[in-house]
Amino acid sequence: MLETTFHSLTAVLIVMFMVGVGWLFGKLGYIRKEHKSLMIKLIICAGMPALVVNNVFGNLDLSALDRPLLLFLLPALSMLITLGLGILLALILKPDKKRVGGFITMCAFSNSIFVGLPMNTGLFGDKAVPFVMCFYIVNTTLFWTIGNFLISRSGENGEHKKGFFKNLKKLISPPLVALAISLPLLALGVKMPEPVVKLAGYMGNIVTPIALFYIGYALYEYGLKSMKPGKHMLGVMFVRFICAPLVMAGLCKLFGFGGMPSGVLVVESAMPVMTQAVVVAAAHDADESFVAGGMSLTTLGCFVLVPLLMLLLQAMGLI
Numbered sequence: 001m002l003e004t005t006f007h008s009l010t011a012v013l014i015v016m017f018m019v020g021v022g023w024l025f026g027k028l029g030y031i032r033k034e035h036k037s038l039m040i041k042l043i044i045c046a047g048m049p050a051l052v053v054n055n056v057f058g059n060l061d062l063s064a065l066d067r068p069l070l071l072f073l074l075p076a077l078s079m080l081i082t083l084g085l086g087i088l089l090a091l092i093l094k095p096d097k098k099r100v101g102g103f104i105t106m107c108a109f110s111n112s113i114f115v116g117l118p119m120n121t122g123l124f125g126d127k128a129v130p131f132v133m134c135f136y137i138v139n140t141t142l143f144w145t146i147g148n149f150l151i152s153r154s155g156e157n158g159e160h161k162k163g164f165f166k167n168l169k170k171l172i173s174p175p176l177v178a179l180a181i182s183l184p185l186l187a188l189g190v191k192m193p194e195p196v197v198k199l200a201g202y203m204g205n206i207v208t209p210i211a212l213f214y215i216g217y218a219l220y221e222y223g224l225k226s227m228k229p230g231k232h233m234l235g236v237m238f239v240r241f242i243c244a245p246l247v248m249a250g251l252c253k254l255f256g257f258g259g260m261p262s263g264v265l266v267v268e269s270a271m272p273v274m275t276q277a278v279v280v281a282a283a284h285d286a287d288e289s290f291v292a293g294g295m296s297l298t299t300l301g302c303f304v305l306v307p308l309l310m311l312l313l314q315a316m317g318l319i
Contacts, residue, residue, distance in 0.1 A: 011118035012302040015111075015272075018209060019296060022216020031217045039214050040283050043207055048276065051204030052140065056182040056193040060133040070257055071134040071265075078248045078269055079142050083108040083241055089235045099286040101154030101170065102277065103232055105147040106294045107239040110271035113137045114208045115302065120264050123310070129262040130319075139274075144176040149282055157282030183315035211275040215292045217255070218278060222289035227297050235271060236273070236294050241305050245270035245312070270309055272298035 124267030252262035
């Protein structure tokens with residue numbers, strides 16, 4: 001158990017180290033305010049669409065999965081429930097207008113790949129990868145639709161655009177377009193040429209390091225006080241680390257879905273805030289410092305969460 005815990009926490013250490021590099025680069029002047037726009041465009045317009053293509057065509061085989069529809073349905077239900085909890089908490093805790101979308105989004109969506117994937121492979125081995133991919137697809141789809149929309153509504157200095165088409169435009173993003181094209185092709189059995197998948201992999205690999213460097217710079221720019229665990233941050237951590245895994249475990253029990261796959265879903269649901277949420281907050285002029293602080297704080301929270309989560313999974317007979 002100690003070896004598995006160490007392996008899982010290594011992923012958290014890597015994340016915090018890369019955030020630290022971004023903070024240091026900001027302090028040394030290597031990353032400056034005028035670089036932020038380019039970093040955002042690289043992640044949203046190039047890296048994320050490529051990452052989607054690589055993960056869908058390179059890591060997902062629907063024919064090899066048992067009850068694949070349930071593997072997509074359970075994460076969707078779990079995220080919608082935690083989204084509802086986030087909305088309820090937002091009404092109770094009343095965060096500033098520029099924070100509302102980020103607050104709700106942080107409650108609902110998790111870091112399913114960079115932290116979640118090594119965490120699950122450390123616990124369950126490589127056989128966990130297909131189930132992580134299913135969770136990732138649902139997480140990415142809902143984040144780039146609902147999450148992107150909520151954060152955009154909190155941005156623009158709190159001014160909400162009117163009109164159906166203007167609001168609809170907020171839902172459309174390059175990662176979502178990539179998903180909308182890739183998933184039907186995969187379902188139809190279309191095979192993407194190997195060079196295309198490999199190219200998408202190379203391009204997709206820029207997402208995590210650039211996003212984490214960006215978060216580190218944001219923490220430098222706004223100060224480490226943005227990580228202060230006030231009531232809003234504690235609300236996010238309550239939903240992410242307590243409500244989300246319990247909701248997923250309950251849904252798995254309700255639908256009679258057990259074994260290793262349910263363990264993977266529970267672990268994925270309890271991961272830290274998505275790194276891309278910080279970039280989206282910056283792109284829409286929402287409160288990026290609040291989201292950056294939430295991402296960093298929940299990642300640090302994994303040092304406490306992982307041992308407790310392993311005890312929960314053992315009690316459920318999943319590991």
